[in-house]
Amino acid sequence: MDALKTGELIAKSRKALNLTQSQLAEKLHVSDKAISRWETGRGFPDISIIEGLCDELHITSYELFKGQHSENQEQVDVFKEGLGFFQKTLQKNKILSFLAGTLLAGLVFLLLFFHLNAPIYFDDPSGIVKVEKLSDGKLLMVLREKVDDYDMETTEYEGRKEVFVSAYQTKLGSFNKDRKEKAIILGQEKEIDRIWYYPSKDGDILLYGDPLDGGVVSLPRLIYNDWIVICGLLCIVSFALYFVFRKRYYGKWIIKWIFLPLLSLLVSMILVLFGKFNEVYNASYYFTGIVLIALVIYGLLLILIDVRNRKAKG
Numbered sequence: 001m002d003a004l005k006t007g008e009l010i011a012k013s014r015k016a017l018n019l020t021q022s023q024l025a026e027k028l029h030v031s032d033k034a035i036s037r038w039e040t041g042r043g044f045p046d047i048s049i050i051e052g053l054c055d056e057l058h059i060t061s062y063e064l065f066k067g068q069h070s071e072n073q074e075q076v077d078v079f080k081e082g083l084g085f086f087q088k089t090l091q092k093n094k095i096l097s098f099l100a101g102t103l104l105a106g107l108v109f110l111l112l113f114f115h116l117n118a119p120i121y122f123d124d125p126s127g128i129v130k131v132e133k134l135s136d137g138k139l140l141m142v143l144r145e146k147v148d149d150y151d152m153e154t155t156e157y158e159g160r161k162e163v164f165v166s167a168y169q170t171k172l173g174s175f176n177k178d179r180k181e182k183a184i185i186l187g188q189e190k191e192i193d194r195i196w197y198y199p200s201k202d203g204d205i206l207l208y209g210d211p212l213d214g215g216v217v218s219l220p221r222l223i224y225n226d227w228i229v230i231c232g233l234l235c236i237v238s239f240a241l242y243f244v245f246r247k248r249y250y251g252k253w254i255i256k257w258i259f260l261p262l263l264s265l266l267v268s269m270i271l272v273l274f275g276k277f278n279e280v281y282n283a284s285y286y287f288t289g290i291v292l293i294a295l296v297i298y299g300l301l302l303i304l305i306d307v308r309n310r311k312a313k314g
Contacts, residue, residue, distance in 0.1 A: 004041035005067025011039040013057035027056050048091075108295060115288035119149070119168035124205075125197040129167050131208040137189045139208065141165060143182040148173035150184070160193040164204065167197075228273070231266045238262055260301050261294070268294035 014024050014035075021035040028049055037043035045053050045064075054061050122128045128147060132140045143150060147167045155162050163186060173179070186192060194209030238259040245251045268290045 003044055006044065006064060007039045007041040009059070009064065009067050010053075010057065013059055017057065024056060028052055108292065111288050111292050115285065115292060116172040117170050118285035118288055119170060120285055121166055121168045121199060122147075125167070125207065129165065129197060129207065131186070131195055133189060139186040139189055139192060139195070141184045141186050141195075143167055143184070145179045145181050147182065148179070161191060163192055163195045164198050165195060165207070166199060228266065228269050231262055231269065235259065235262045235266055256302070261298055264294040264298040264301065265290070267297055
């Protein structure tokens with residue numbers, strides 16, 4: 001294909017029909033600058049508008065690519081059939097890319113929504129939560145205005161009734177400047193032995209009742225520490241598989257769809273959870289944050305690999 005010869009044919013056919021560049025551009029829903037680029041050989045029509053361009057200029061797609069008129073109908077038909085197949089394949093790929101992009105955007109939106117609404121628990125109840133005894137014997141829990149909501153669990157053990165409460169805020173809730181104090185009735189004083197605040201860094205904190213010998217200690221949440229180790233091992237396994245299949249198609253597939261996502265997830269977990277070993281942290285909040293950052297890292301890695309491949313080919 002010669003861009004200059006194709007451009008000359010476009011200009012010649014347009015002038016034969018007494019069309020200006022602006023008139024042809026209007027029919028094809030493109031700019032007149034695009035027509036000028038085509039006719040001077042500085043550009044070529046997009047595959048999606050070739051059929052429309054040929055119809056307007058009364059030429060065949062074969063003639064457009066060849067840059068001259070042709071009387072060989074057999075070649076014209078074969079080329080038209082091939083171009084039609086290519087256009088259908090391109091359209092199918094565009095639809096699949098659009099669907100994949102839509103699904104990815106939806107996933108990111110859901111993760112972002114859950115992340116912004118995930119609870120971030122206060123480590124220390126001081127100035128956040130307090131328990132008061134009312135004149136009628138009821139116990140009242142008061143939450144300061146910076147608290148978005150609370151959790152409460154009640155357990156009975158060896159004849160004692162223990163109440164565990166926690167308070168949290170969310171990223172989305174922090175934009176609400178009209179939050180007010182909340183008051184929650186916990187029950188009658190005679191029905192509750194102790195009220196604890198959890199989770200906290202150094203174990204549950206007693207808010208009401210007589211302290212126990214040794215207190216109550218919350219177990220640290222270490223699940224993500226295990227996931228870091230597991231993800232690291234999977235990265236090593238997937239990289240080993242790449243070396244086994246690197247000379248086949250599977251090699252690139254393993255790198256792109258297994259190793260890079262795992263590596264992105266591992267880096268994201270290390271970035272988010274660095275310094276939080278043996279500490280209590282909220283699972284849903286950190287999980288969504290980890291996945292969001294992993295998606296960003298994965299996208300950047302794919303872009304870097306694509307740029308590297310283009311430079312290697314160039």
